Amino acid sequence: MSEPEGDAWQSEWLDAVYRVAQSLKVSEQTNPWPEHPLLPEAINYLMTELWDQGFSQTQIKEAFEAALADMPRYTAGEGTRR
Numbered sequence: 001m002s003e004p005e006g007d008a009w010q011s012e013w014l015d016a017v018y019r020v021a022q023s024l025k026v027s028e029q030t031n032p033w034p035e036h037p038l039l040p041e042a043i044n045y046l047m048t049e050l051w052d053q054g055f056s057q058t059q060i061k062e063a064f065e066a067a068l069a070d071m072p073r074y075t076a077g078e079g080t081r082r
Contacts, residue, residue, distance in 0.1 A: 028038045050060050075081075 024038065024042050031038050047060055
């Protein structure tokens with residue numbers, strides 16, 4: 001049985017986000033410049049790419065703020081995933 005169209009659409013962008021996160025983790029683990037943390041630069045670059053793709057400042061800011069607000073529920077109080 002094939003995926004309904006909406007499921008395929010959602011799966012596509014979820015897979016893209018997953019691949020980006022995996023790539024960033026590998027890059028963090030192999031960072032030759034530990035004095036320059038990767039994640040802040042990557043998040044900043046993501047923000048600029050979202051802007052360049054036509055998302056508004058308000059949309060970007062609200063999305064980041066909503067994600068941060070939801071973080072405690074997802075992480076269950078843990079500082080890192082084990």
